Amino acid sequence: MAGADGSRVSAAGLSRLQLEETVRSLYRARYEGLADEYLEYFAPDARVSVHGNPALNPGAGMRIGHDSIRRLLADLHRMNRYLSYHIDDIVVDGDIIAVHWRAELAFLDSGKGGEFEVIDLMRLRDGLIVELHHYYDTGSMSLARGRITLA
Secondary structure, three states: OEOOOOOEOOHHHOOHHHHHHHHHHHHHHHHHOOHHHHHOOEEEEEEEEEOOOOOOOOOOEEEEOHHHHHHHHHHHHHHEEEEEEEEEEEEEEOOEEEEEEEEEEEEOOOOOEEEEEEEEEEEEEOOEEEEEEEEEOHHHHHHHHOOOOOO
């Protein structure tokens, strides 16, 4: 993560306010689809794992490196219109950051959508994200997208 002066520091090296501002900037870039800005927070060999069944949720899977993460962000914005998001909590333990957040989406293929809760778990190395695990309610997302139905 970047400090106020742009230098890379560990989560432990930032004040709580600086860390929260940095995390909010990361999520703003994600929400707005600003790939170059978003990728500034990731190591070149970073791994992003979107947990879920790829048959039900096409974004699921692991991406390795900037090019793959850039494609993921582009795909998310190609499939969805982001209507709003809100960060509920940021938890830090050394170089581990957990973010609980919510996003309201409209699915561009169907016009349907909803609000979905998310937990992201990040591991930093030398102040950059090297792992990001993205967890969300895949069942609700699949129902809302019409990929599964209730019996």
